[in-house]
Amino acid sequence: MRYITIALAKGRLAQQSLALFEQAGMGCREIRQPDTRKLIFTNEELGIRFFLAKASDVPTYVEYGAADIGIVGKDTILEEGRKLYEVMDLGIGKCQMCVCGPGEAKDLLYTHQMIRVATKYPHIARNYFFNRKQQTVEIIRLNGSVELAPIVGLAEVIVDIVETGTTLRENGLTVLEEICPLSARMVVNQVSMKMENKRIRTMMEQLRRVL
Ligand code: PRP
Numbered sequence: 001m002r003y004i005t006i007a008l009a010k011g012r013l014a015q016q017s018l019a020l021f022e023q024a025g026m027g028c029r030e031i032r033q034p035d036t037r038k039l040i041f042t043n044e045e046l047g048i049r050f051f052l053a054k055a056s057d058v059p060t061y062v063e064y065g066a067a068d069i070g071i072v073g074k075d076t077i078l079e080e081g082r083k084l085y086e087v088m089d090l091g092i093g094k095c096q097m098c099v100c101g102p103g104e105a106k107d108l109l110y111t112h113q114m115i116r117v118a119t120k121y122p123h124i125a126r127n128y129f130f131n132r133k134q135q136t137v138e139i140i141r142l143n144g145s146v147e148l149a150p151i152v153g154l155a156e157v158i159v160d161i162v163e164t165g166t167t168l169r170e171n172g173l174t175v176l177e178e179i180c181p182l183s184a185r186m187v188v189n190q191v192s193m194k195m196e197n198k199r200i201r202t203m204m205e206q207l208r209r210v211l
Pocket of ligand 1 (some may be wrong): 143144161162163164166167168
């Protein structure tokens with residue numbers, strides 16, 4: 001039997017998505033070992049294997065078929081724009097993509113001013129400002145701790161994920177506009193969906209039962 005390969009996004013989602021697979025009877029004991037440097041974990045009985053990848057790489061593995069299935073945030077799916085099927089909302093890792101900044105910056109979003117927007121999600125930010133709001137802005141790509149940008153004067157606002165709102169609150173920032181709700185999704189390679197349809201549907205069914 002051919003392995004079904006599942007790419008999991010490292011980081012916040014990893015433990016939750018693994019727990020979900022475990023509850024659904026598709027776990028893999030060795031992946032839970034905290035200090036392992038191993039990259040790929042196999043469940044021989046079920047013919048499935050897991051690997052952990054950087055979140056933004058998960059859609060790439062799935063588009064090219066190196067993974068049949070990926071578990072990754074909707075933010076990454078939107079940002080990467082890969083060719084794949086999004087088949088299921090796992091309902092974990094719920095948060096929002098938002099425009100945030102100091103309260104005073106709200107006016108800048110109504111007057112079609114040329115402002116600077118710092119973000120880890122340039123594609124999502126561009127699409128929101130240019131297409132949905134018809135506001136021309138300068139997008140500045142950062143790789144993390146985006147909340148710093150308006151504080152130190154790199155940008156007027158940011159486009160970022162808000163989960164509990166703690167990071168914003170502790171830095172004197174607030175949500176100015178909501179862009180879209182986010183959560184973890186299951187994505188599937190387009191060829192795998194045809195070739196392994198039965199096995200993938202069974203896995204979806206098993207996951208759905210524990211959601
Ligand atoms: C994310 C996001 C916010 C924070 C939001 O960052 O970019 O900074 O979480 O969560 P909160 O609303 O619960 O405070 P993450 O910690 O994933 O990494 P980063 O700082 O590298 O962007």
